[in-house]
Amino acid sequence: MDNDIHYRMFSQTVEYALRAVVWLAQHPGKPLTRQQIAGATQAPADYLAKVMRALGQAGVVQAGRGVHGGFMLARSSDAISVLEVVNAVDPIRRIHSCPLDLPSHSLRLCPLHRKLDDAVAQIEAALGSTRLSDLTGEGGQVRPLCEAAQIVRGAASP
Amino acid sequence: MDNDIHYRMFSQTVEYALRAVVWLAQHPGKPLTRQQIAGATQAPADYLAKVMRALGQAGVVQAGRGVHGGFMLARSSDAISVLEVVNAVDPIRRIHSCPLDLPSHSLRLCPLHRKLDDAVAQIEAALGSTRLSDLTGEGGQVRPLCEAAQIVRGAASP
DNA sequence: GGAGTTATGGATAATGATATCCACTATCGG
DNA sequence: CCGATAGTGGATATCATTATCCATAACTCC
Numbered sequence: 001m002d003n004d005i006h007y008r009m010f011s012q013t014v015e016y017a018l019r020a021v022v023w024l025a026q027h028p029g030k031p032l033t034r035q036q037i038a039g040a041t042q043a044p045a046d047y048l049a050k051v052m053r054a055l056g057q058a059g060v061v062q063a064g065r066g067v068h069g070g071f072m073l074a075r076s077s078d079a080i081s082v083l084e085v086v087n088a089v090d091p092i093r094r095i096h097s098c099p100l101d102l103p104s105h106s107l108r109l110c111p112l113h114r115k116l117d118d119a120v121a122q123i124e125a126a127l128g129s130t131r132l133s134d135l136t137g138e139g140g141q142v143r144p145l146c147e148a149a150q151i152v153r154g155a156a157s158p
Numbered sequence: 159m160d161n162d163i164h165y166r167m168f169s170q171t172v173e174y175a176l177r178a179v180v181w182l183a184q185h186p187g188k189p190l191t192r193q194q195i196a197g198a199t200q201a202p203a204d205y206l207a208k209v210m211r212a213l214g215q216a217g218v219v220q221a222g223r224g225v226h227g228g229f230m231l232a233r234s235s236d237a238i239s240v241l242e243v244v245n246a247v248d249p250i251r252r253i254h255s256c257p258l259d260l261p262s263h264s265l266r267l268c269p270l271h272r273k274l275d276d277a278v279a280q281i282e283a284a285l286g287s288t289r290l291s292d293l294t295g296e297g298g299q300v301r302p303l304c305e306a307a308q309i310v311r312g313a314a315s316p
Numbered sequence: 317g318g319a320g321t322t323a324t325g326g327a328t329a330a331t332g333a334t335a336t337c338c339a340c341t342a343t344c345g346g
Numbered sequence: 347c348c349g350a351t352a353g354t355g356g357a358t359a360t361c362a363t364t365a366t367c368c369a370t371a372a373c374t375c376c
Contacts, residue, residue: 009278118284170364191322211324
């Protein structure tokens with residue numbers, strides 16, 4: 001409201017979750033550990049533990065413990081939508097009733113909240129129709145999350 | 159991420175700001191005081207002071223002090239977009255560069271962040287094309303923010 | 317000009333999201 | 347079985363948002 005960077009349409013938690021599952025989608029086959037994912041996606045490893053747990057409980061990823069443990073997508077990357085990932089960690093909240101703090105008699109929203117809910121619905125639809133496979137480049141070919149991430153990988157693993 | 163209600167696509171501050179300007183749009187002519195707006199829109203009066211100040215600095219509302227003071231829209235309600243109100247208090251942040259914490263060499267976003275930014279752009283467009291007059295009912299006729307708000311007004315002012 | 321009213325601006329407190337840390341459990345390889 | 351590895355779960359710290367409070371400035375009416 002006043003000075004510098006803060007407001008985000010998507011929470012930091014959602015950011016981490018999406019980076020993680022995209023990275024997993026780009027590296028199928030063997031499980032990746034939390035440390036590996038954290039390193040690649042520039043997420044704090046300790047916090048990522050919580051995020052991954054939420055993804056596991058939601059059935060988006062499959063976790064394995066022990067020496068060859070780590071995380072894999074629970075299904076193929078074209079069977080998981082971005083919306084599912086978002087909802088696993090920070091559910092998108094549609095506006096079903098008037099947010100004024102009253103028992104909602106109203107079944108219909110006022111023009112303002114109808115507009116806002118329409119906007120949320122748009123997002124929901126956009127995320128729901130996007131699959132993880134849409135974000136990994138065609139043919140399972142490995143693509144970096146961003147150009148910048150590619151640079152990091154190059155620098156970190158000579 | 160775990161148990162109950164939290165995540166919102168729009169911040170509480172944005173909610174208050176929008177309720178306030180919609181209420182102002184529905185009551186043109188004379189200025190409304192912070193207390194009046196707070197009462198009608200169920201917003202905490204003290205916090206609303208800050209929100210209104212931000213709206214004033216952004217040129218969305220016009221403030222007057224003293225005995226017949228209060229707030230009025232700075233322009234007519236069909237000359238103010240919802241986006242302008244949102245940006246006045248909690249600017250929508252487009253994703254211009256990779257959020258990974260590196261100097262952004264990359265001019266192009268990766269598929270993930272392109273998708274996310276597209277979603278944000280959709281919201282921006284939807285809010286930008288909606289005017290306050292679109293939210294007040296046709297012909298300047300007074301409509302409540304929500305059905306619930308109408309009930310409150312009825313109960314509060316017999 | 318004085319009294320009362322109302323926004324302004326800053327300081328401070330409470331709340332929720334984010335981040336860190338540690339003990340525990342499951343799994344694998346010997 | 348033993349030790350090492352890696353996820354699980356909970357406790358705690360940090361930080362931004364939200365909320366409250368107070369002193370001050372501007373304005374109206376008398």
